[in-house]
Amino acid sequence: MPKDTAPAWTPVALSADLPAASVIPARLADAALALWRSAGGTVSAVADRCPHRGMRLSHGFVRGEALSCIYHGWRYAKTGRCLAIPAHPGLTPPEAIRVATYSAAERDGILWVAAGEDAGAPPAHDGFAGLRSITLAATAETLAACLGTPLSDGGLEWSVRETRARLLIAPAAEDGSILLHLLLAADATDAEKVAASRALETLRRTAEAAAVTGEAA
CATH class of the missing domain: 2.102.10.10 (Rieske [2Fe-2S] iron-sulphur domain)
Structure with missing residues (x-):
């Protein structure tokens, strides 16, 4: 990241x-x-x-x-x-x-x-483009454990069928859910975007199931 x-x-x-x-x-x-x-x-x-x-x-x-x-x-x-x-x-x-x-x-x-007025410039994610956002009923730590990837600066590096991807994670809401943004390589094809979107849904189901069972903790 x-x-x-x-x-x-x-x-x-x-x-x-x-x-x-x-x-x-x-x-x-x-x-x-x-x-x-x-x-x-x-x-x-x-x-x-x-x-x-x-x-x-x-x-x-x-x-x-x-x-x-x-x-x-x-x-x-x-x-x-x-x-x-x-x-x-x-x-x-x-x-x-x-x-x-x-x-x-x-x-x-x-x-x-x-929240502050002197936050400086927001993070750069050159070479990536936002694809979609989802709400996830699991912690960032559970998500990282499911991917086998360490959290870094509020996000995770990912790969979907060799297509570079990045997951940005917003802090947990009052109900414990997190907002997850999927970024994909800016030059990704339509087919790669579809594959990444489907992979994200699979990841959501896996992480939410792990959050219930505690298997990824």
């Missing part, structure tokens, strides 16, 4: 999962997030809770360069500041009305989020 990995960064999604003018739920180990991409392509991450009534902002919608809550339409900028309250169109929202923000970055087809 690359040695410039910054521990502060968490891989929360693949770039392909977040088209322009859209929002999806994401999470850090201890925080629920709304991950959104503006119409212009900028990726931002905010706490998944509107300050008004607590509605999940990941259920909202993106118009231009702002994220709006689906409940009462309160609109937020990338900085987290409330821009507008539709029920009071003539009101300029006070500076104090804002949603918590997180550092967000995009690199090599991966979307990264960090």
Whole structure:
């Protein structure tokens, strides 16, 4: 795995999962997030809770360069500041009305989020492209034991029918599950992508079974 990995960064999604003018739920180990991409392509991450009534902002919608809550339409900028309250169109929202923000970055087809503001650059994965993400009901250690490969900088090197692959692992959620991102060599053929996707499903079943029986511990 690359040695410039910054521990502060968490891989929360693949770039392909977040088209322009859209929002999806994401999470850090201890925080629920709304991950959104503006119409212009900028990726931002905010706490998944509107300050008004607590509605999940990941259920909202993106118009231009702002994220709006689906409940009462309160609109937020990338900085987290409330821009507008539709029920009071003539009101300029006070500076104090804002949603918590997180550092967000995009690199090599991966979307990264960090809790700190000075996280530096996210890890590089040159030569790879994101293929798919899955949720796995097993620990990273169980997954590594199933593959017979040591964990390194939050991920695992893998090979599927001699095609280079890499597995990125997000920290465990409250229910103990992990988010697993499969990266494949950027020059992989369609047939190799299909084979890798199928191998990932097999790996999930193996790891989850081992988590239940404890055989890989």
